[in-house]
Amino acid sequence: MSDTKKFLLDGKPVVFQDGQTILEAARQAGHYIPHLCWHPDFPAHGSCKLCIVKVGGRHVSSCAMPAKEGMEVESNTPEMNGERRALLQMLFVEGNHFCPSCEKSGNCQLQALAYDLEMLSAHFNHFYPNRPVDASHPDVLLDFNRCIFCELCVRASRDIDGKNIFALTDRGIHKHLVVNAESGRLADTDFAASDRAANICPVGVILHKRQGFARPIGERDYDAKPISVVAMEEVEK
Amino acid sequence: MIVSGRKLRVATTSLAGCFGCHMSFLDIDEHLLELVELVEFDRSPLTDIKHCGPCDIGIIEGGVCNAENVHVLREFRKHCKILIALGACAVTGGLPAQRNHLDVGQCLQEVYHTCIGVESLPGGQVPNDPELPLLLDKVHPIHEVVRVDYFIPGCPPSGEAIWKFLTDLIAGHTPRLSHPILRFD
Structure with missing residues (x-):
């Protein structure tokens, strides 16, 4: 049995180590997930929700959600990007x-x-x-x-x-x-x-x-x- | 968008804008020759027609800052099948909307009575000629007043962005702006 653990990001396998979040593992593998409040030097904050992804039909913040073996994650889809756009629009009108x-x-x-x-x-x-x-x-x-x-x-x-x-x-x-x-x-x-x-x-x-x-x-x-x-x-x- | 046997009718106007978006529209340069093969202009600063008749496309520059802007905008919405917000002011309120957190009465007092260089002018008063449209207390982007079909952001949008958008629209594609011609500044 292989030691490497993987999850699927938009259908593509992404290798991760235990303890990594979805966003961290995706980023390490060269896949961009949009984010604003997340920064590599700080623990996850989870406030902007731009890194929202769909896992097993549920919306989660990928900056805070630990990666798990066999997860199926949807990120760069019209649905997720539409929700991100709506979040951006709310940020724009609030300030x-x-x-x-x-x-x-x-x-x-x-x-x-x-x-x-x-x-x-x-x-x-x-x-x-x-x-x-x-x-x-x-x-x-x-x-x-x-x-x-x-x-x-x-x-x-x-x-x-x-x-x-x-x-x-x-x-x-x-x-x-x-x-x-x-x-x-x-x-x-x-x-x-x-x-x-x-x-x-x-x-x-x-x-x-x-x-x-x-x-x-x-x-x-x-x-x-x-x-x-x-x-x-x-x-x- | 295909209309057989005739050119598309296009109306344009500038509400609370600086005409910079219209200048940028003219910046499509030699494409203007292609454009006039496809469209003819109704009400527009380019034709000096004063009221909008039935049109296929209406292009609005500038936000809504006074009562006249509201009337003109509603006239465009009533007569245009497709209404486009052109530029930062039409899309977000833009520079004029930066007065929105201030009291409009105090703004007028400051500008005409109390600011440096004006305070000593004899007989200075806030203009109140009945011909002048009344200011709204806030400046609004046009989508807060009427339904808007498309938005072209930018201050101003580049001629390239305007041309891309119009040719997509006229060809019947969903108009699309993306990096690097999509800009807010």
């Missing part, structure tokens, strides 16, 4: 995502995923929430309008930088990102532009000042190749 005026455009994972899944409109009614920016810090700007609540900055600041600068507060539609300072201002923390938390935002919330369009539109991460290709090249590195 203020004005791509034409965002300096993260072209480097933004939310936008790149919308391109990859061919999301042509937000479909739902926009919320247009009021989320003032925090420009108090000398080196970093916070534009809360674009936050998708992936908590990567919260986790990076707490678990890697040891500073615990960010948090999510309130619930449901009132949920928002806050800075852990009495004033609520980033300038009143020991946040630094070299922190991991300053360099992990998948969208355009945490922006380094005075960089803006130094790398012009057209020469950005997802301009030449779609995110499904770029993400797999990162695995090879």
Whole structure:
């Protein structure tokens, strides 16, 4: 009997080791499953649900679901991609995502995923929430309008930088990102532009000042190749 | 989309937009010659026809920011078999919608009364001529006001994207935009 364990991803066998999640094993085998809140350096968060797959007729988050021998996983199917598109559309209407005026455009994972899944409109009614920016810090700007609540900055600041600068507060539609300072201002923390938390935002919330369009539109991460290709090249590195 | 024996009738307009999408439409350059073999224009800034008659395709640039925009949009929906939202403003509200978290009255006061350079102008007042359409309290993408059949995002969408989309549609295919011509910026 063979030692290698396998499951089927869209009909193709994927080898995995015990303890790996579906997403980790698929990624290692060169198969892209869309994701936003998942990051290889952190435990699964399971909040964005973009990595949703169908296993035995049930929807599961592939970032959190351990791979099991003989599983049949559906990922790149019209049904799953349709659900992912609807999740993206909800993320777009909940915040203020004005791509034409965002300096993260072209480097933004939310936008790149919308391109990859061919999301042509937000479909739902926009919320247009009021989320003032925090420009108090000398080196970093916070534009809360674009936050998708992936908590990567919260986790990076707490678990890697040891500073615990960010948090999510309130619930449901009132949920928002806050800075852990009495004033609520980033300038009143020991946040630094070299922190991991300053360099992990998948969208355009945490922006380094005075960089803006130094790398012009057209020469950005997802301009030449779609995110499904770029993400797999990162695995090879 | 096949209509035997005649050209397709196309209407276009710009609501709360900057006409950048229309400029990009003209950027299809020599394809314009192919296009006029297939379509003729009804109401459009290109023809200066003021009201929309029965059309096959209506193309809307810009979001909905005032009462007149609502009337024009409904006129297009009523007369066009297929309605297309062209560009970021029609699709998401775009730049004009960035006022949506502000009070529109305070916006007008700021612009016409209190902002630097205006506060000292004698007799300054918020324009209230009855000819001026009333502003809505929020700017809306057009799909929040009428049913929209297709969306072409981008600020503006490239001429290439517009041409790809229209030729797909006219040829009777499901129009499709994907990387790299699908862009939101």
